[in-house]
Amino acid sequence: MDSSGRPAGKTAMPNHQRLRHFITSFSDLLGRESAEAAILHDGAELLRDLVAVDDWLPEAYAQPDPERYRQYLLHVDSAQRFSVVSFVWGPGQQTPVHDHTVWGLIGMLRGSEYSQSYRWDEGDGKRSLAPHGEPIQLTPGMVEPISPNVDGLDDIHRVHNAHADRVSISVHVYGANIGAVHRSVYQPDGTRKAFISGYSNDTLPNIWDLSKETKTT
Numbered sequence: 001m002d003s004s005g006r007p008a009g010k011t012a013m014p015n016h017q018r019l020r021h022f023i024t025s026f027s028d029l030l031g032r033e034s035a036e037a038a039i040l041h042d043g044a045e046l047l048r049d050l051v052a053v054d055d056w057l058p059e060a061y062a063q064p065d066p067e068r069y070r071q072y073l074l075h076v077d078s079a080q081r082f083s084v085v086s087f088v089w090g091p092g093q094q095t096p097v098h099d100h101t102v103w104g105l106i107g108m109l110r111g112s113e114y115s116q117s118y119r120w121d122e123g124d125g126k127r128s129l130a131p132h133g134e135p136i137q138l139t140p141g142m143v144e145p146i147s148p149n150v151d152g153l154d155d156i157h158r159v160h161n162a163h164a165d166r167v168s169i170s171v172h173v174y175g176a177n178i179g180a181v182h183r184s185v186y187q188p189d190g191t192r193k194a195f196i197s198g199y200s201n202d203t204l205p206n207i208w209d210l211s212k213e214t215k216t217t
Contacts, residue, residue: 016207018056022046023075023084026173030081036103036175040145040153043105043173047143051107051171054140057086058205062110064090064167070200073179075207080177085199087159089113089168094160096185097129098195101155102175103147108138111168113161115144117154120190128190129156137162138170156186 025046033039050056061072069089076083089111097118106115114135121130132154138144148155161168172178179199184192 012055013212014058014205015053015056016205016213018050018053019074019084019205019207022050026082026084027077030077036147037150039175040103040105040147040150044143044145047105047107047171047173048141051109051143052141054109057109057169057171061086061201061205062088062167062169064088064093065200066090069093069095069161071179071197072201073199074171074205076177080180081175083174083176083178085172085174085178087170087172089161089170091166092161092164095158097156097158098185099148099156099183100146100174100178101148101181101183102178103145103149104175104178105143105145105173106138106159107143107171107173108140109169109171110140111161111163111166112137112139113159113168113170114138116158118156118158118186119154129186129188 026043029039029042029046033042061074064070065088069087072086072088074084074086086109114137116135117132118129119132121128136144145153146155146157147153179197182194182196184194186192
């Protein structure tokens with residue numbers, strides 16, 4: 001394995017066509033569909049196709065950090081209707097309990113991660129956050145939806161790398177420019193702290209230069 005969790009020896013040029021196709025297809029989906037449940041259903045199929053093959057993510061956006069997980073922006077829609085990011089988890093790294101406030105899709109590309117949902121518990125007259133159900137383990141090719149608005153889905157969770165000895169990478173799609181969204185992390189007693197995540201990268205991958213992929217005669 002190299003530092004990004006990819007098997008050693010895979011150094012070919014990323015297949016940018018896969019990410020381009022996903023972005024244009026997701027844009028088309030949002031152009032014809034406004035119901036959140038339908039966006040999540042159809043969008044999950046698009047994301048499954050993207051993460052089913054691991055040959056497209058540029059290595060610069062797959063690099064771990066020894067201190068904390070990284071969130072690399074891969075694309076943001078010009079109207080900020082959706083964004084696509086790669087989450088790179090170093091060994092054993094995890095998030096705090098947090099929300100998103102917008103819909104999202106999480107697709108596993110490399111390695112594995114656990115996602116534990118939380119819901120508000122009103123028992124004993126006190127409002128607190130409590131785990132809801134068992135943690136979900138995502139493995140390559142799997143997709144999990146999140147939403148604050150769709151019945152049966154949760155928006156608050158904690159995520160961690162399932163591996164203590166290697167990198168895991170997931171690809172997330174959100175219904176906004178997620179790096180600019182006002183969100184919250186939560187303490188065990190439900191105390192809320194506001195945050196805006198931002199991104200780990202200063203530049204975007206150039207997936208639109210077709211000159212290297214177009215044969216000239």
